[in-house]
Amino acid sequence: MESRLLRVLDQFLPGARLIRSWPLRGGISAQMTAFEVERAGKVERFVARLPGEWSWKENANPTQSEFRLLTELRSMGIVCPEPVFQETEGHRPMYILKYIEGAVEVQPKDRGSFLRQYATALARLHQTDVSSPQLQILPRLLPAASLDNRPLNDKLREPEIRAILDSCPIPRTNGPVLCHGDLWPGNLLWRGGELVAIIDWEEALIEEPLWDLSICRLDLHWLFGSQEAEEFTNLYQSLTNVDLSHLPYWDLRASLRPMANIAGWAAGYPGIGRSDITVDHMEYQHGLFVARALRELNA
Known part of the structure; x- marks a missing residue:
């Protein structure tokens, strides 16, 4: 995945340096990889999302569909990840989201x-x-x-x-x-x-x-x-x-x-x-x- 991230990074943020990457929970629906980059002295985090097998069976191009949906939802004020880049070529392209600081909560104090x-x-x-x-x-x-x-x-x-x-x-x-x-x-x-x-x-x-x-x-x-x-x-x-x-x-x-x-x-x-x-x-x-x-x- 890291070699693919480097290729995407060249298109998404030319000149940025990949600092590290790590897998995120994605279940059967997607492979998700968080990554951290340095650009012009600033460190930023993103998430690469590659729709999984189920999504490709249900949708001819889930990358494009999910990217468009999230863009529209954010314009409507729905709290969801912000898509910032999508691959347009290659077999089963991925797309990039801004990283959200947060965690799943299943034992809430309140x-x-x-x-x-x-x-x-x-x-x-x-x-x-x-x-x-x-x-x-x-x-x-x-x-x-x-x-x-x-x-x-x-x-x-x-x-x-x-x-x-x-x-x-x-x-x-x-x-x-x-x-x-x-x-x-x-x-x-x-x-x-x-x-x-x-x-x-x-x-x-x-x-x-x-x-x-x-x-x-x-x-x-x-x-x-x-x-x-x-x-x-x-x-x-x-x-x-x-x-x-x-x-x-x-x-x-x-x-x-x-x-x-x-x-x-x-x-x-x-x-x-x-x-x-x-x-x-x-x-x-x-x-x-x-x-x-x-x-x-x-x-």
């Missing part, structure tokens, strides 16, 4: 403030004007949940969940909004107790706001439990007045996301300071989440 800021960020995102021409590059509406040629996860009640979801049309009682698509706490950066950036936008789409909300709710079950998930939901609803009548459907839809690889999801938590979140813990909380959604759906 849980109430954490939930308020998290809910506010989601509400503001969903109030974005989706008529912007740059947002037209995004997928519109979630496709049917696919199986990807794998067996159903009986332990997590996947056959039952899919049967219920397949038996009814997708309910969209709220207007379409800009959804992040993966707004779990691992995609939030904090500094000094303040939320400073939302990262990893490769799953963004225009969809029903309850899709994003349900994703957040399940992840909060894993991090803290059902009480905090409901507190977050109430905070979000108070800021948006969205119709929550079909939330159980969207909770079930969100519950399908980890079905294929919940062990892989659990493997990421120790790296962000939550080694207590194990596969067993995630399966237990997932079960509570699904059971509640099924009860409310049948009420």
